[in-house]
Amino acid sequence: MFSFLKKQAIVKDNNLYSPVQGEFLSLDNVNDPVFSEKTMGDGFAIQPNQAGLIVSPVAGKITMIAGTKHAIGIHMANGLDILLHLGLDTVNMGGSPFDIDARVGDIVNGGQRLGTMNLEEIARAGYETTIMVIITNMAVLKSVTTNDALYQVGEKVGEVTVKV
Known part of the structure; x- marks a missing residue:
């Protein structure tokens, strides 16, 4: 009767999905030392080859959306925290190239x-469009496996396991 009062649960899904259509890129090959040296954590990148849609790379709860819309934080049911970072140095664009529909607190x-x-x-502003999916709390991570390929938006890229 009052189902709208029920708290929505995060789906337990350890898969990683491509946030855009494009080519898999190892973090080692990202043109930014913060990501290529894994200073923020491990993960993968996608070089988009088609404009438009951005989807969640994991199942979880949206914990943060940067005021400039270039970064989104997502907490997974397994305890991992994911940073979806849209482009390199795009923070300098003040959010103009992004239209984010999700809100903090959304379950995705x-x-x-x-x-x-x-x-x-x-690209016109002189920035790179590479998108990074970063696991920021590495102490919880046991392993991350990914596959090098061309991906459709939302296609499975790999999976994570956590320490017990």
Whole structure:
């Protein structure tokens, strides 16, 4: 009767999904030492090859959306914290190339729409469009496996396991 009062649970899903359509890129090959040296954590990157849709790379709860919309934090049911970082140095664009539909507190499934990004606007401004998916709390992570390929938006890229 009062189902709208029930708290929505985070789906237990250890899969990693491509947040955009594009080519897998090892973090070692990202043109930014913060990501390539894994200073923020481990994960993967995607080089977009088609403008538009951004989806969640994991199932979880949205914990943070940067005021400039270039970064989104997601907490997974297994305890991992994920940072979805949209482009390199795009923080300097003040949010203009991003239209984020998700809100802090939203429960999302892997592959669920988060918003859009304008790749052409980012490139015109002289920034790179590479998108990083970073596990920021490495102490919880046991392993991350990914596959090097071309991905459709929302397609499975790999999976994570956590320490017990």
